[in-house]
Amino acid sequence: MYNWDFYTVLLSLDLFMWGIWMTFLYTVGSILIGTGVGLLTCFARLSRFAVLRLLARSYQEIFRCTPLLVQLLWAYYALPMLLGFSISNSTAGLMVLSLYVGAFYAEIFRGGILAVDKGQAEAAQAVGMSQVQTMTNVILPQALKKMLPAYINQSVIQVKNTSLLYAISVAELTYMTAMVNSATYRPLEAYTLTALLYFAMLFPLTQIADHFERRMRRSD
Amino acid sequence: MAILEQIKTPADPAPTKPVMELRGLKKAFGTLEVLKGIDLAVPAGEVLAVIGPSGSGKSTLIRCMNMLEVPTGGTLAFRDQPVARRFRTRAGSIGMGTLRRHVGMVFQHFNLFPHMTVLDNITRGPCVVLGENRAKAEAHAMDLLAQVGLADKRDAYPAHLSGGQKQRVAIARALAMRPDMLLLDEVTSALDPELVGEVLGVIRKLADDGMTMVLVTHEMGFAAEVASRVIFMEGGMIAEEGTPDAILRNPKSERLRGFLSRFHG
Ligand SMILES: Nc1ncnc2c1ncn2[C@@H]1O[C@H](COP(=O)(O)OP(=O)(O)OP(=O)(O)O)[C@@H](O)[C@H]1O
Ligand SMILES: [Mg+2]
Numbered sequence: 001m002y003n004w005d006f007y008t009v010l011l012s013l014d015l016f017m018w019g020i021w022m023t024f025l026y027t028v029g030s031i032l033i034g035t036g037v038g039l040l041t042c043f044a045r046l047s048r049f050a051v052l053r054l055l056a057r058s059y060q061e062i063f064r065c066t067p068l069l070v071q072l073l074w075a076y077y078a079l080p081m082l083l084g085f086s087i088s089n090s091t092a093g094l095m096v097l098s099l100y101v102g103a104f105y106a107e108i109f110r111g112g113i114l115a116v117d118k119g120q121a122e123a124a125q126a127v128g129m130s131q132v133q134t135m136t137n138v139i140l141p142q143a144l145k146k147m148l149p150a151y152i153n154q155s156v157i158q159v160k161n162t163s164l165l166y167a168i169s170v171a172e173l174t175y176m177t178a179m180v181n182s183a184t185y186r187p188l189e190a191y192t193l194t195a196l197l198y199f200a201m202l203f204p205l206t207q208i209a210d211h212f213e214r215r216m217r218r219s220d
Numbered sequence: 221m222a223i224l225e226q227i228k229t230p231a232d233p234a235p236t237k238p239v240m241e242l243r244g245l246k247k248a249f250g251t252l253e254v255l256k257g258i259d260l261a262v263p264a265g266e267v268l269a270v271i272g273p274s275g276s277g278k279s280t281l282i283r284c285m286n287m288l289e290v291p292t293g294g295t296l297a298f299r300d301q302p303v304a305r306r307f308r309t310r311a312g313s314i315g316m317g318t319l320r321r322h323v324g325m326v327f328q329h330f331n332l333f334p335h336m337t338v339l340d341n342i343t344r345g346p347c348v349v350l351g352e353n354r355a356k357a358e359a360h361a362m363d364l365l366a367q368v369g370l371a372d373k374r375d376a377y378p379a380h381l382s383g384g385q386k387q388r389v390a391i392a393r394a395l396a397m398r399p400d401m402l403l404l405d406e407v408t409s410a411l412d413p414e415l416v417g418e419v420l421g422v423i424r425k426l427a428d429d430g431m432t433m434v435l436v437t438h439e440m441g442f443a444a445e446v447a448s449r450v451i452f453m454e455g456g457m458i459a460e461e462g463t464p465d466a467i468l469r470n471p472k473s474e475r476l477r478g479f480l481s482r483f484h485g
Contacts, residue, residue, distance in 0.1 A: 122288055123331035123390075127345030127397055128321035130307055137348055141335050 002188070009189045012180045019176030020197060026162045026172060030097035031155055037098060038105025045110055056106070063103035069164050071096045076168040089168040097165075101158050108154060112147030113139055145216060152209035156202055163198075173197065238263050239299060239401050239432050240285060240323070246293030247280050254280045256456040257294065262401070262434060267427045269443035269464070270436045272453030273479055278436040281453065282403045285434060286323045287316040298322065299400075321349060324394030325403045328410050330386040332378040338365070338389050339374040342396045350397070357396070364392040368422050384415030391422055402426065404435040440483045444468045452476050 044056035063071065076092040087095075116139050124134040163174040177194040181187045238261035247255040254277045262268055270278050283289040284296065287303065296303045299322075304313040333341050342361040346352040352360075365371045368388040378386055387407055394402060404423065408416045420442050427433065427446045437443050443450060443464060450467040452460040460467060460476050471477045 117331075119327060119329055119331035120333065123325075123327065123333070123393075125288060126286060126320055126325040126327075127393070128317050128349040129345070130317060133348050137344055138333055145335075 004189065005186060006189050006193070008184045009180055009186050009193060012183070015176045015180055016173070016193065016197065019171065019173035019194075020201075022170065022172040022176075023159065023162050023201075026094060026097060026165060026170070027155075027159050029094055030101055030162075031158055033094070033098035034101035034105055034158075037102030038109055041102060041106035042109035042113065045106065046113065059099075060103040060106055063100050064107075068096070068100050068161055069167055071100060072164055072168050089165075089170050093165045093168055093170045097158070097161065100161070101154065104154050105151065108147050108150045109143070111150070112143035115146050116142045149209050149213040149216060152205065152212065156205045156209065159202055159205070160198065237300065238297075241297045241300075242285075242294065243297075244294035245281075245284060245291050245296060247277075247284055247289055248292045254456050255284065255291070258458060260451070260458065262432060264400075264432050265430045266432055266449060267447050268434045269447035269450045270434060270453060271438070271440070271443065271450060271467075271479075272459075276453040277456040278453055279405050282325075282405050282434055282436055285403055286320050286325050288325070290316075317349075321397060322400045323403060324397055324399035324401070326387070326390050326394050326405070326407050328406045330378070330383070330390045330410070332386055332390055332393070334378050337375050337377060338370065338381070341378070341389060342393045345393065346396050361392065361396055364395050365389075367425075368392050369418075382415060383411045384418045387411065387419045388422055391419075391426075401432040401434070404433060404437075406436050406438065408437075408439060438483070440468055440480065452479070 041056045041060065044052040045060075047053060072093060075096045076087070076089055079092070080086040120138050120142065121134050124138040129137065162172050165172050166174040166178065169175060173194060177190050181190040184190065240262045242258050242260040245255055245258040245260075246253070258281060270281065272278050280289055284291050287296070287305075290305050298314060298319050302313040303319050304310070304315055307315050307317045309315040309318040333344070336344060339358060339361055342364065343352075343354065343357040346357040346360070347354060362371060362374065365374060368391060370385060370388055370392070373381065373385065373389070378389070381389065391407075407423070408419050411419065416439070420439065423433070423435070423442075424446055435443075435447075445464075447464045450462065450464050451458050452467060452471075454475060460471070460473055466472075467476070468480065471480055
């Protein structure tokens, strides 16, 4: 029978904690930037200028139809060859994670906005509101409620996606676990602990998403 | 206080001039020509009823009058000023934003803002568009709510109102902008029959107060009672026009007679 020994890996608890902290930072950072990028992209997709629509659409498809892991490797190893200068793994990582989630957020935002009845915009315009006033007073408040569950779900996935930063040696939780493993030769304990840590972070978030989804279904 | 204080102190120095004038107005959706050249002048204080079969372009016409549909031909003038196909007013013509500030609209399906209380539904336009301060806008809104008989519903959300109450709030919302003219597109068609009366009552009161109105309606009896003029639309054109008496009681064309016979049973 296998002799569990969590004590050895727990000696490196500070490394796990550092990993969690970095995972948290990359998640929050990429969600914030991604939300901004997603909003811009969504408005570009809804714009009356075909060039903007095409640009936004192209960006989305590129990031949605290639694996995140390939994007990370490409940005860190391949992009510098085109640029002529190197970029740090943290910059490449944050940039790719943000653009990746932004492409999905844009679709969620767009769906939420399009789900608002057309008569709402017309009623706002009929009292003389401009497009921006219509958006902020009437469309977005209603769209936000509709898009919230999907937005939270995508953000939960984003926490997990930060683990791919391992491939470009960003010191987040998965990478730190690999370090602990190579120092202690205790892969079972190390990776089990990490899995539990991810679970502890994500489970509450999925509950929140479910809560909003239920509430939304009730209010419809 | 009368429902339309501002009408009684005429803002229009020459009341005989039309509030709105359409010349050769056309609207096409792609290759489908829906309005084929409409000439129409709406003088101040007129209640103009628009009747006609389904698909004849009644809604499109009324939606062109506040540029919710942008015409593809002809001109639209508001108080003698041409209306441009852009939002803002600049020298020589007024913008769609300015037009809509002066021309209110009430929709068949109410289109109240579901995330706002009744009071917010009414005050949001004046606050955001006219820059009215909240206290003034609320006082005006309460006044309007009292006139449509819904003062006690100020804090209710639209979901908790009956259809008739929703439509009365929608009318108050349009009036809150102190419009010069009101466009109403089949505002009782989505209502249960027993709720039609309360909405028509409000419109009748507006007509008595001298509000300029264009109303698309299938309520022929009501049109005969409140309208000062009736136009019969068919195939994107004004096929016949005249007093309610001439159009509704003594129709000339076979088509109009056929159309009306469907409403007399
Ligand atoms: N946004 C649009 N795109 C394409 N076609 C449209 C659009 N709006 C209206 N139409 C078409 O224009 C024609 C006139 O429509 P409109 O709604 O003005 O008729 P209506 O007289 O109001 O009819 P109803 O009595 O059924 O309300 C119809 O054939 C309709 O299908
Ligand atoms: Mg219609």
